[in-house]
Amino acid sequence: MSENIPEACCTLDISDEKQEKLVAMFKALGNPTRFEIMKFLVTHPSCITGDIVNYLPIAQATVSQHLKVLRDAGFIKGIITGTATQYCLHTENIDWFRSKVGDIF
Amino acid sequence: MSENIPEACCTLDISDEKQEKLVAMFKALGNPTRFEIMKFLVTHPSCITGDIVNYLPIAQATVSQHLKVLRDAGFIKGIITGTATQYCLHTENIDWFRSKVGDIF
DNA sequence: TATAATCATCGTAAATATACGATAAAGGAA
């Protein structure tokens, strides 16, 4: 029986809940289209869904789906104004994300 | 015709090639099992495939597949020693990853 | 009120990812 696992050199504490959140954020960025949307929102701090739809060569429904993933992951916030939805970065969560990346690696 | 796209507040320069590499790294981390493997390698700087197999509750073939994804993404290096493969972090690429996360967000 | 604009959601087809057992490859031990 070789159930031996070598000893750790250090610990890396993160709660299951936060780890799940972090993995979801990585997953959200791990798609070319969503990464492009994030880049667009970084360089265009305040725009509506339609702006992103015009910018990207994909269908409106697909953009909306990707925006939902980014919203659920906590990267962006959507503010409904009239018939449009204005999207901007969720700076608090992004700060948390960046700091976690720094902590772990 | 509403092909209007609002003007940018800044630029965010990254080559297509490097962006593709970065997205692949996010994607690699965006899986619970692979994230767990990365955590294990951070806390156990030098171990072989079998150690990870013993640690995780999944089949050897699956672990090997995940290790390949992490290798291809550039997160880890595998050094064959005898019949075993010793895995360690690819610190150079990880440093690059961390700095890119900082640049973009 | 009727129409247009804007966006999210639904249903679904195609592509990709994930997990496993089986097998192959390669080195060490008997």
Next chain:
DNA sequence: TTCCTTTATCGTATATTTACGATGATTATA
């Protein structure tokens, strides 16, 4: 050489993701 250990790869079943058109919901405008 034969057997054992270790790991990667193959083939494949299932699950998830991605993309689209169609539709619904909401608000503004004529």
